[in-house]
Amino acid sequence: xxxxxxxxxxxxxxxxxxxxxxxxxxxxxxxxxxxxxxxxxxxxxxxxxxxxxxxxxxxxxxxxxxxxxxxxxx
Numbered sequence: 001x002x003x004x005x006x007x008x009x010x011x012x013x014x015x016x017x018x019x020x021x022x023x024x025x026x027x028x029x030x031x032x033x034x035x036x037x038x039x040x041x042x043x044x045x046x047x048x049x050x051x052x053x054x055x056x057x058x059x060x061x062x063x064x065x066x067x068x069x070x071x072x073x074x
Contacts, residue, residue: 001009
């Protein structure tokens with residue numbers, strides 16, 4: 001198989017995989033009813049993530065303050 005044929009085969013296989021994924025997603029969306037509890041759970045996860053990031057930023061600021069050498073002028 002020449003390089004051009006290999007490239008075409010690779011592109012076709014990639015397209016075929018993408019198409020299969022799109023079909024599966026469409027089927028899942030069609031068969032699964034929208035559930036508000038999933039949205040609420042996702043919001044809770046987002047809120048927890050924001051809280052964790054804020055706490056981490058606060059801890060980093062505290063560490064920088066504690067570890068920064070004091071500047072003294074003689």
